[in-house]
Amino acid sequence: MRTRTTACLSTRTTLLGLLTAGALLASAGCAQQDDSAPVSAKPRTVQDVAGCAKGWTDPADLAPDRDPARCDKGAPAPQPLTKRKKLTIVAGTLSAEYVAPLVVAAEKGEFEKENLDVTLKVLPTPDALPLLAKGEIDAQWAAPEAAVMNGVNGGFDIKWVSGNFSPDPASKSGLWVRLKKGESADHVPMAGRRMGTMIGKGSVIAYPMDTALKKHGGGLDKIQFQQLGSADVLTALQNGGVDSAWLLDPVWRKVDGDPSYAFLGGQPLGEPLGGLLFGPSLLHDDVDAGVALLRAYIRTVNTYFAGDYKKDPAFVDELAKLLKTDQAVLKSTPSLRMDWEIRGGTTDRLQDAYRAAGVSEGDPVPEKKAVDRSLYEEAVGHQG
Known part of the structure; x- marks a missing residue:
């Protein structure tokens, strides 16, 4: 068992040149903080989690044939919050296959098992970012796109806290x-x-x-x-x-x-490029709820998406109905490799591409300012 401190993200006041996030930043009401001010945070205790002995892999492992982290089916077990918590998660779509774990978690009651009352909504990334930064929505199923990184650079209190998927080697998307x-x-x-x-x-x-x-x-x-x-x-x-x-x-x-x-x-094999983004409500205000949300998401992956989930005709049929898509279309491509972890250096490589494309301004955002792996590590009991 170990104790870990979840530090509050310090912000800056410069809000210029943020591309698609531009005018939205002014409406976000980012709190100004002194970067040198002391940070106070409640220490968190991380304990072993049954069934998750293989629930973590080294972020430095970029091997394309890397096996994604996996817990046993049904793990990590629910740890219901003592008080029911309402959360709003937004996504650009709820019909794409890469969003399936969220949709299935809601359908199968995985959020309910954590005493979470989760609402899934469709909202484009540019509209969602300032709401996430202000805590008006709790999480966003998206990716660290240029607008997100520029927003973080300008003061948005947002971090990438979990991955989503990488492609099957047979995919030619x-x-x-x-x-x-x-x-x-x-x-x-x-x-x-x-x-x-x-x-x-x-x-x-x-x-x-x-x-x-x-x-x-x-x-x-x-x-x-x-x-x-x-x-x-x-x-x-x-x-x-x-x-x-x-x-x-x-x-x-x-x-x-x-x-x-x-x-x-x-897309690189074994390297997720998106997933869940958290704002201040789950990064700082109620970290227990943030861990519970990730626990439900990770359990859904381990229970329903651990391997080649399209080999199960009944599940493919159920998934097609939930995503409101044609079953034949869903079956025409390989299963995604669902993966809640974030590889080391991904945000650095993304920013290199944004600079090459001319859509990034300001200094590069260091990974520690854009990524927080501590919440999913706590959910699977990683104490390394």
Whole structure:
């Protein structure tokens, strides 16, 4: 058993040049604090958790074939709060597969087991960030995008506290290019080409996108972006409107196997790029509720998403109904590798990509200011 202190995030007053977070920061009412002021926090005791002997992996392990942390089915066991707590979690969508653990946790009563009254709402990231920073919502299922990192740099009291997923090795969601005569998939000169994507340069996908481009003589600073609607990306690639495109599940299935196209790379294996973001209400005001929320989420992963969950036809049928999606579409892509942990250095690599894309301002945000692993570590009893 050990005792750990959860430190309060100190804030700064500079609110200039925050891109998409820009005008929103002024409305966030960030409290000004002196960085040198003493920080007071209630010591927290971390105890072993039954069934979670393998519930933690070293964040420094970036091996693509790394097995994600797992507890036994049903673990960590519920530890209901003494007083019922109402929480609001927002997400950009509640129908995407990567949000499934939250939706299933609500459906299966995993939050209720912790004495949490959780409301899931749909709200775009730019609208949610200032509300999260002010504590008007408790958590956000999102990612440390450029707007988030710029917000943290400007004073938002927000931290990334858990991961979400990494792709299956068989997945080809990512960068696809239409090959020119004489080109092969081994090397496709990407500099100067036009890329179609529904995701802006400030998305976490900028990181794997930049990595894939650099392997082929490109980079985010060497290509032309054309932002398109979700229904237009594939069409533009096929009719020559763009040379390459970032294709998501299950759209890439439309070109997979066609020798006219090549897959150049996707999200790094074994490295989640999103998950839960907490604001001050769970980082400081009620840490017990924050740990309880993560405990319910982690238990849901271990119980329903521990392995290849799409091998269970009954569960796929149930999941399709919960996500309001077609069962055939859900089955057409490999299971995601659900993963609540955050790898070391991910926010540094993300910020490198944001700078290359020209969507980051100010000094880089150090990982300790953007990431807090202590809550999920407490939920699984990690005492290292």
